[in-house]
Amino acid sequence: MNLIISIIRTLFRHRWLILIGTTLFTLLVIYYTRHMRGGYDVKATLYTGVASGYNLESDKRTDWATVQNSMDNLISIMQAESTLKRVSLRLFARILIKGNPEKENDGITPASYNYTYNHLKNSPPGDEILKLIDKSSEDKTVANLEAYMRPHKDNYIYGLFYYSHPYYSYGALKNVKVQRRLTSDLLDISYTSGDPGIAYNTVSILMHEFVEEYRRIRYGETDKVIKYFEEELKRIGKQLRAEEEDLTKYNVQKRIINYLDETKEIAAISKEFELREQDALFAFNSTASMLKELEKHMDNNARQVLKNMEFVDKLREASNITGKISEAEAMTDSNKKDLHSLEGDKKRLNELKQELNALTTSYVGHKYTKEGASRTNIIDQWLEQTLLYEKAKAELKIVQSARRDLNNRYVFFAPVGTTIKQKERSINFTERSYLTVLQSYNEALLRKKNLEMTSATLKVLNEPTYPIGANSTNRKQIVIAACIAIFVIIIALLVLVELLDRTLRDASRTLRVTGYRVIGAVPSLSTARYGGLTRTYIQLSVRELTNSLLRFLSKRKSPGVFIINLFGTSEDSGEDIIGTLICGFMQSRKLNTKFICYNKDFDIASTQYLLARNVTDFYTPQGEDVLIVAYPPLSKSSISSALLHDANANILVTPANRGWKTIDKQLCEQLMLQLGKSNVPFRICLTNASREAAEDFTGQLPPYTLLRRFSYHFSQLSLTEKIIFNLRRKAKEAEDEDDDE
CATH class of the missing domain: 3.40.50.300 (P-loop containing nucleotide triphosphate hydrolases)
Structure with a gap:
């Protein structure tokens, strides 16, 4: 309790220090805030269409997590450093291009123009940068400033954004507030600045740069994917055409029209010739055996007939014609000329048969053999069997030759089929790859179209408006807070000194x-x-x-x-x-x-x-x-x-x-x-x-004045004691004491 009383007395003893110190500091705050002005608020509303807009890629159900993520991305892009940097450069260029030092022009006040121009003019590279300002084009000026900017502390444009400039710095522009309105598709953008033109143009430029930045980010990804798929389609398409042309050349080179049909036809022909070979071999063996048997029953005269040169020549000619006829009949693709020759051969064969019969009849001496068999029949049968033998022999030779050709065809077609299947598999794989890439390419195009629709929905619903009146300042709150703060600080210091002072x-x-x-x-x-x-x-x-x-x-x-x-x-x-x-x-x-x-x-x-x-x-x-x-x-x-x-x-x-x-x-x-x-x-x-x-x-x-009495009673914490009616008595007692002395 004594400590509390001591602290109260200390504070009362230093009452003038507390009052005067608080008053002086408050007056200083009032003096230094005399030029304080309220900021100018500029607001705008952006419609995104993320939640309720039409989407080509999704169904009718709404994924709210995706919607929230998309809204967060939009807010982050708007407040991103790269976006604000472009806003800073464009705002700087616009002020210098459209500003006027004497009057307001397009929402740009003379104060903002003069401050910007003087700040640039008085800098070391001021004249150099002023040459970059193209009065005829804001875009060219921004491009010149971007080319001039270098990440160095002495670079004016770089420092303009990364130092503490009140208009163009990152510290000032990041005060742009972007907030989603409840769960809607709307984004509320607000910005406050001490200059109305700066506030208005900042929000206006931000709206434009945000849409462009969003398109650059989203389209940049999609365009790269589309470009990749286009290159892949060209490459795979070229490869597919090359493989198809190679297969065509190979078919032409191997004279293949339809491999499957041709192989089936060859198999059928092979089976047919196999049967014909069996028949020819059977006929050949039968006639050979028949000839041997007939020759056993011939006499010498008959054998002389067989050895007669004329008979041999005619028999050889008949054998050759029989072979030609058999060969011609074995061919399935004979034309009219071959058919006419075949008819001639058959006619000649008949003539030779008659001539041979005539020769054999003239040379036969006896009509019957010892066994009682007719010699004429034997010769005729022998001649007939001989002709059949020659015919069977020719047919067998032809069939065996055809079988050898068919075997060669099998040897030819076996690797050709494997090669064709390999090429067809390669073509099939390349074709499926081409179709897959084509599908992905179409999906990328669909996504780009969807992004175009999404970007098209990014519309400024409420355009930023030029502020007319400034907001009320918080100067009063600052002064009151400063007064209370210094009052508390002085009291705290006095209490601290009271507690520590010995x-x-x-x-x-x-x-x-x-x-x-x-x-x-x-x-x-x-x-x-x-x-x-x-x-x-x-x-x-x-x-x-x-x-x-x-x-x-x-x-x-x-x-x-x-x-x-x-x-x-x-x-x-x-x-x-x-x-x-x-x-x-x-x-x-x-x-x-x-x-x-x-x-x-x-x-x-x-x-x-x-x-x-x-x-x-x-x-x-x-x-x-x-x-x-x-x-x-x-x-x-x-x-x-x-x-x-x-x-x-x-x-x-x-x-x-x-x-x-x-x-x-x-x-x-x-x-x-x-x-x-x-x-x-x-x-x-x-x-x-x-x-x-x-x-x-x-x-x-003494003195016993009202103020002194009040101060004394307050220092003694006699807060409710009556002090007014005792003033005269105390004053009289003091006079009496002085008289006694």
Whole structure:
């Protein structure tokens, strides 16, 4: 509780510091915010169509997670650094192109133009950059600025965006607020700037750059995919055509029209020739056996006929014609010319048969053989069998030759079929790859078309409007906050100093810091702060101090006098002054009082003092009733325990404006060890005390004005005490005391 009271008193004592400090700081804030103006708000609304727009890629169900992701992407793109950088460059270019130093033009104020132009003109590369400004084209100017920008701290355009420019920096532009309106397709964009033209043009440019940036990002991905698929389609298509042409060339080279049909036809022909070979072989063997049997029954005359040259030639000719006929009949693709030749051969064969029969008849001598067989029939049968034999022989030869050709065809067609299948598989694989890429290409085109539709739905629903009036400033709130903040800071500092400061100052703090009670507080004699009232303050303080000391004078000590010991912990503590004042006040009250001081009335270096058991060992009393002894500082010389015990009161005199140091604490602790459990009281007397510290012992000091009375009662926390009706009485008492003196 004492600490709280001490803090309150401290704050009240420094009330003028708190009030004046708070007032001055508040006035400074008011002065420096005198040019503060409200910002200009510009708002716009963008319709995205993400949630409710038509989509070619999805069904009728809405994926809200995808919708939220798309909205977040739109907001992120709008607030992206790359987007804001393009906004900064275009805004900078527009201000320099369309701005006018004397009048507003297209929403660009003269203030923003002059600030931008002067800032650029006064920079080192100002003239160089001004040459990049193309008054006829904003796009060309932006392109020139982008080409000029380099990531270097000395590059003006680069620093324009990355330093702290109020219009074009990233720090200023990132204050653009983008927020989705509930769960709708609408985005609310707002921006506040100190210049109305800057705010308006910033939002207007942002709308345009956002749509372009969105298209660049989305179309960039899709266009790369489409370009890839187009290149793949060209490559695979070229490969497919090459493989098909290669297959065609191979078929032409191998004379293949339809491999499957041709192989089936060859298989059928092979089977047919196999049957014909069997028939021909059977006929050949039958006729050969028949000829051998007929030749057994021939006589010599018949054999001579067979050996006749004419007969042999005709028989050879008949055999050749029979072979030709058999070969011609074996061919399935004979034309008309071959058919005419075949008819001629058959006719010639018949003629030869008749001629051979005639020859055989002319050479036959006997009609019958010994066995009774007709020779004419044998020759005829032999001739017939011979012709059949030749025919079977020719047919067998032809069939075997055809079989060999068919075998060669099998050898030819076997690898051709494998190669054709390989080529067809390769073509099939390439064709399926082509179709797959074509499908992906169509999907990419569909996605691009969907993006075009999505981008088409990005429309500015509410265009940004040029602001006419500025917003109300928060200057009042700033001033109030500054006033409260400095007020709290000053109080906090004072409280902190109060808690940490070890300056004695007044009775309550002295008791808290030292642990010893205070008996009185006397103002300084040399202070001019209180003017003519200083003497009155000292008299009242000394009177109260003396009255407190008289309460301890209950028993005379060994010399038969009352003894009051005064000492300090260091020099200039004021014990000599206090002793003189107390002695003078007691003498004014008709008390026989004597004040003695070290180095004047006794020698602290003498043996009598150092070994003294009481005052009479170094001073001879002269019949005094009260003896006030001022001892040397405890830091220079010690006081014997006997002298401390042989006293009515031990008073430690110390200035109120001096801090309580560690050495002071140690000296007092040693002193208390000397006193031990003695009944001799030990108190502290404060010198150089303030009026407030003295009033803790004397009560309110003059003047007794209403303000002083109120201040005193508030410092004493007498908050409900009546003070007005006691003013005249207190003033009269003060006048009476002055008259008595």
